[in-house]
Amino acid sequence: MARLWLTLAYEGTDFCGWQLQAAKAGQTVQGALEDVVSRVCGVSVRAHGSGRTDSGVHALGQVAHVDIPDAKAALDWQHIINAQIDPAISIIDARIVDESMHARYSVVSKTYAYSLWLNGRYSIPQRRNFVWKAGPLDLEAMDAAAALFMGEHDFRSFQNAGTPVKSTVRTVHALTRHAGQTPDEIVWRFSADGFLKQMVRNMMGFMVAVGRGQFAPQDVSRVLAATDRSAYRYPTAPPQGLCLETVVYAQPDSGQA
């Protein structure tokens, strides 16, 4: 077996997220990828992603590995997959890696970007599948809230119900504001050692509530302390504004793996 390591971009609009679903649910990115690689290999393969992305969430740098027969290791996998896969998915990079590398377990940090549309009078239709039309917001108040998310916290309050996890403590390395693709947009970029289920969308939803004056920036500390998603009422940001930008891995030869 050889471990094929893939970096993927996808537009999540028409997918039921990354993770394979029961047969009757819609198409998933994992399913589309497994179908192509299995067909080329002549055997059924499994793709292991760095983590799930929700239905409608996009990626520029999702990472997955697939174990393939040694005889197939030398193929031009980037070309082969791109020629056959759904055009809403693209392989940005493909290479063979050491079997000690694991797309899920070797993750050191992830970065997500969330795009907000700030103009309440109109929007650009070309951007409608990539932004949350949140309307005018107090960006300085949101910056102040963002600063309070930095560092190590128990993020249980920002986790939606789902798969149980051992610990709900995560470390946020960066939460910074950037210019968007158009002058009416703003982007927040979230980096952490890992994210709980819908954690970015809940943090973004709370920050928007702050930007609308419904909470004060310092309320971040109260909400974190509650360790309960239902303790305070604020929206979960919708999926289409979210994009998984990069996943950083420990390199096996660096001694960190």
Next chain:
Amino acid sequence: MARLWLTLAYEGTDFCGWQLQAAKAGQTVQGALEDVVSRVCGVSVRAHGSGRTDSGVHALGQVAHVDIPDAKAALDWQHIINAQIDPAISIIDARIVDESMHARYSVVSKTYAYSLWLNGRYSIPQRRNFVWKAGPLDLEAMDAAAALFMGEHDFRSFQNAGTPVKSTVRTVHALTRHAGQTPDEIVWRFSADGFLKQMVRNMMGFMVAVGRGQFAPQDVSRVLAATDRSAYRYPTAPPQGLCLETVVYAQPDSGQA
């Protein structure tokens, strides 16, 4: 009657272009706009665009006027139309103008942008409806070709068959290269006093043929001189890379109208 002046953005992907078609053809932007304004006015209205855009072509600043009953002139048309129209269309600006202003006949110049995807190994699916995947190109050769399009020429060679026009002479004011939305893209921006049918797409197609080494930059002059689209073989650039960005008008109070 009052003249309602609208600036529109649209994603052209799922439309059969701007212009109203026979009943069985698909949805057009003009048709979608007329439907909403007619319903609100209670009478059938006609929208006059600055010009047609082809199926799949986008707009950030298409302009149209609609004559509406005086009693409806004070409505918040931007809000009303945006609340009712197909989400692939958005009204960027709405105002009442002097009846001497005409969306088609008062045009002074138009600017189109054309986006090319240059990476031959992969693309970003989020951009697939907004770029031509042309692959690696010699951009300096294309710049040299672009320079030869500048100024007043008979552009008959770059016109596809269609509606007859009085003159095929147009003046290109600017044809410049810009950074794209991603590092793998490049944008050419075309400004002229007017464009013939598919003129931008033919000019872009010829420039790409130059960028691929199939023609020399100085061949632009030979092709112009032929005054015949079929004299030389090169592709018409596909519609999805094209966007109508701005239309400039003579202002009635400036004495230029």
